[in-house]
Amino acid sequence: MLRREKERDMEIESVQCECCELKEDCTQEYISEVKAKFDGKWLCGLCSEAVRDEVSRDKTQSGMEEAVRAHMSFCGKFNSNPAVRVADGMRQMLRRRSGDLSSSKSSSKKYSRQMHIVSSIHISLLDSRTGEEMEKDAVSIEY
Numbered sequence: 001m002l003r004r005e006k007e008r009d010m011e012i013e014s015v016q017c018e019c020c021e022l023k024e025d026c027t028q029e030y031i032s033e034v035k036a037k038f039d040g041k042w043l044c045g046l047c048s049e050a051v052r053d054e055v056s057r058d059k060t061q062s063g064m065e066e067a068v069r070a071h072m073s074f075c076g077k078f079n080s081n082p083a084v085r086v087a088d089g090m091r092q093m094l095r096r097r098s099g100d101l102s103s104s105k106s107s108s109k110k111y112s113r114q115m116h117i118v119s120s121i122h123i124s125l126l127d128s129r130t131g132e133e134m135e136k137d138a139v140s141i142e143y
Contacts, residue, residue, distance in 0.1 A: 017044035019068075019075040020086070039065045046089050047071060053096055 018041045054067040
């Protein structure tokens with residue numbers, strides 16, 4: 001019985017992020033761990049990092065549930081173009097990591113050294129309206 005449960009937990013399953021709708025292949029055990037941390041919702045790595053960051057920065061201590069709800073609302077604003085949504089999330093995460101949340105391109109010119117990061121992403125998306133697969137190449141993120 002225990003062996004059968006372990007085998008079931010180790011099976012790979014496709015799961016979709018409840019914030020950004022990104023799909024990932026994960027074990028059932030990992031999916032359960034993530035759901036336990038985020039109020040029963042499965043979040044991809046990028047969204048879970050954003051929620052954890054929000055919880056750690058929140059001065060009102062409203063908790064994980066409120067941080068998940070706020071991040072889901074934020075992601076909902078970008079549902080029209082998933083590639084832009086992922087790129088924007090990565091850009092914001094890079095800004096948070098550098099400690100510069102209010103930075104814009106004009107304010108970065110004040111510094112004598114500028115940070116310039118460009119990443120390329122290849123994303124294969126399925127259009128929910130037409131069922132067609134869309135390929136996106138070389139999405140650039142500049143910071």
